[in-house]
Amino acid sequence: xxxxxxxxxxxxxxxxxxxxxxxxxxxxxxxxxxxxxxxxxxxxxxxxxxxxxxxxxxxxxxxxxxxxxxxxxxxxxxxxxxxxxxxxxxxxxxxxxxxxxxxxxxxxxxxxxxxxxxxxxxxxxxxxxxxxxxxxxxxxxxxxxxxxxxxxxxxxxxxxxxxxxxxxxxxxxxxxxxxxxxxxxxxxxxxxxxxxxxxxxxxxxxxxxxxxxxxxxxxxxxxxxxxxxxxxxxxxxxxxxxxxxxxxxxx
Amino acid sequence: xxxxxxxxxxxxxxxxxxxxxxxxxxxxxxxxxxxxxxxxxxxxxxxxxxxxxxxxxxxxxxxxxxxxxxxxxxxxxxxxxxxxxxxxxxxxxxxxxxxxxxxxxxxxxxxxxxxxxxxxxxxxxxxxxxxxxxxxxxxxxxxxxxxxxxxxxxxxxxxxxxxxxxxxxxxxxxxxxxxxxxxxxxxxxxxxxxxxxxxxxxxxxxxxxxxxxxxxxxxxxxxxxxxxxxxxxxxxxxxxxxxxxxxxxxx
Numbered sequence: 001x002x003x004x005x006x007x008x009x010x011x012x013x014x015x016x017x018x019x020x021x022x023x024x025x026x027x028x029x030x031x032x033x034x035x036x037x038x039x040x041x042x043x044x045x046x047x048x049x050x051x052x053x054x055x056x057x058x059x060x061x062x063x064x065x066x067x068x069x070x071x072x073x074x075x076x077x078x079x080x081x082x083x084x085x086x087x088x089x090x091x092x093x094x095x096x097x098x099x100x101x102x103x104x105x106x107x108x109x110x111x112x113x114x115x116x117x118x119x120x121x122x123x124x125x126x127x128x129x130x131x132x133x134x135x136x137x138x139x140x141x142x143x144x145x146x147x148x149x150x151x152x153x154x155x156x157x158x159x160x161x162x163x164x165x166x167x168x169x170x171x172x173x174x175x176x177x178x179x180x181x182x183x184x185x186x187x188x189x190x191x192x193x194x195x196x197x198x199x200x201x202x203x204x205x206x207x208x209x210x211x212x213x214x215x216x217x218x219x220x221x222x223x224x225x226x227x228x229x230x231x232x233x234x235x236x237x238x239x240x241x242x243x244x245x246x247x248x249x250x251x
Numbered sequence: 252x253x254x255x256x257x258x259x260x261x262x263x264x265x266x267x268x269x270x271x272x273x274x275x276x277x278x279x280x281x282x283x284x285x286x287x288x289x290x291x292x293x294x295x296x297x298x299x300x301x302x303x304x305x306x307x308x309x310x311x312x313x314x315x316x317x318x319x320x321x322x323x324x325x326x327x328x329x330x331x332x333x334x335x336x337x338x339x340x341x342x343x344x345x346x347x348x349x350x351x352x353x354x355x356x357x358x359x360x361x362x363x364x365x366x367x368x369x370x371x372x373x374x375x376x377x378x379x380x381x382x383x384x385x386x387x388x389x390x391x392x393x394x395x396x397x398x399x400x401x402x403x404x405x406x407x408x409x410x411x412x413x414x415x416x417x418x419x420x421x422x423x424x425x426x427x428x429x430x431x432x433x434x435x436x437x438x439x440x441x442x443x444x445x446x447x448x449x450x451x452x453x454x455x456x457x458x459x460x461x462x463x464x465x466x467x468x469x470x471x472x473x474x475x476x477x478x479x480x481x482x483x484x485x486x487x488x489x490x491x492x493x494x495x496x497x498x499x500x501x502x
Contacts, residue, residue: 125490130480158482193501229381229500231409235493239376242490243497249480250444250498 002047002070002078010047010078013090016142023093025144027156028079033087034059035154042092047075052086065089080146093144099133099162101200103178106131106248111166111216112139112207113237119143120151121238122205127155129245134159135202137166137216170219173202182221184212185240189223192247203248205241253298253321253329261298261329264341267393274344276395279330283405284338285310290408293343298326303337316340331397344395350384350413352451354429357382357499362417362467363390363458364488370394371402372489373456378406380496385410386453388417388467421470424453433472435463436491440474443498454499456492 002010012018013026024044027036030052036043043065049072053060060067070078072086079088101107108131113119119141126134141148143161152159174180181201204220206212212220226235226243235243253261263269264277275295278287281303287294294316300323304311311318321329323337330339352358359382364370370392377385392399394412403410425431432452455471457463463471477486477494486494 121487121490124483125486127481127483128479128486132481153483153485155483226497227500228379230378230383232375232378232404232406234404235376235379236372239372239490239493242486242494246477246494246497247501249478 002068002074006045006047006068007074007078010088010090014080014146016145019093019142019144024090025093025149026079026146027089027091027149028081028085028087028146029150030086032149032154033089035157036089036091037063039157041094041157043089044092045090046087047078047089048087049075081150094160096163097160098164099135099160100173100176101133101180101202103200105133105200106197107133107135107202108241108245109135109166109170109202109204109216110140111137111204111212112210113205114139114141114208116141116145116147117151118208118236118238119145120148120153120156122241123148123152123159123161124155125238125242125245127152127158129242129249131245132159134161135166135169136161136163138163166216167219170202170216174219182219183224183244184217184220184222185244186211186217186220186223186225189225191227192224192244193227195222195224195247197248197251203244205237205244208237253319253325257296257298257319258325258329261339261341265331265397267396270344270393270395275341276344276400277330277397278340278342278400278407279332279336279338279397280401281337283400283407284340286405286408287340287342288314292345292408294340295343296341297338298329298340299338300326332401345411347414348411349415350386350411351424351427352384352431352453354451356384356451357448358384358386358453359492359496360386360417360421360453360455360467361391362388362455362463363461364456365390365392365459367392367396367398368402369459369487369489370396371399371404371407373492374399374403374410374412375406376489376493376496378403378409380493380500382496383410385412386417386420387412387414389414417467418470421453421467425470433470434475434495435468435471435473436495437462437468437471437474437476440476442478443475443495444478446473446475446498448499448502454495456488456495459488
């Protein structure tokens, strides 16, 4: 059974304020927790159902974290998932280390992505396309929000995030010696089907309603657009990120 | 003020049973309702806030539907949207007319898409890429579910849906005289970046967890795959549909 104190602690981590205070976040769901166990994270606590424990004893034993057994109901009440699931973990957040595109690499930059579901989806897509670094504006939703972690479907274990004031950040990286191409999606840009991507670079995706802001826009060297063939006004930012990364990988 | 009976009627349309009984569905939100007013649909009733009425009087007057004014609160209570919005409509469903790919055209086929948000997103993406016909398996979630209509962001006015038993449907269309290419996404298929798409065809997307079922698989001539470069296990079906259609349009 989960103690009152523990349940209270788990609840508190739904709020950014307490995640910052404890330098910890929630990972919910059997699949995400299993991915976590093989990843390079400092796990503090794992709560699982008896069934999950029986099926994964080997993976759970001999690990340095505290392990608790709870019922599916207790787990559901402790976490944010609406459906019962079999596992939940409390994990130490990573330091906000500076990230940049090394030679031959691409980094995704997010300018003011507000929706946690969108950020999580973008992390998953970045992971699919082999991008391991995402730089977020300080107005972008919190990477460690349980909805972001859930929507990333385990990809949060393979993709790193770095929050920065984007103007200062772009100022710094655009003069790197190996040369840097900065791409950004706009309604009026070059058709992405005719775009060739340089060796090393950054791809900027903008806010759900307003796109890339004017201060960040000044740093974008290549304005690109996903061509439209029908009547829809726009694409969701996660969808757009996937299409852009697919075109980038296609070369 | 909305009468009790009217509120009850609006509520009932959240359920498929009553949508079928009344041959009607809900369109919620100012933006969707405005798109509806210029589209080819038989609108039965429009409920708007006074503010919305003032701003759109011309568009709302002289139309053959019943018009009601309500408060934002009443609208929120009558509909399914969690946030208040300014307009809601009741619209007659279209007949389930047979759809197929005419010469030079592509049709999207959905095999067992269960999530309304996914179906709505796919309708929006199809619309962006100029696809106007979607054929759904009978197990696919209801096109007229308010969540589908909302997620389509007005694209439901430009894209038609047709529900069919897919085996019989594919049996019928694969022998059409103008020749038909049937493409389907699988984990182990030909790299979509190296795929060329024929002049006329069908693209099948499968269920969120299980992909395309074995009976439908038999009809797929070209098995295609979105290449993966990183660690994520899968892509959401809406994301996958966008990437496939972008590759198709790229030629």
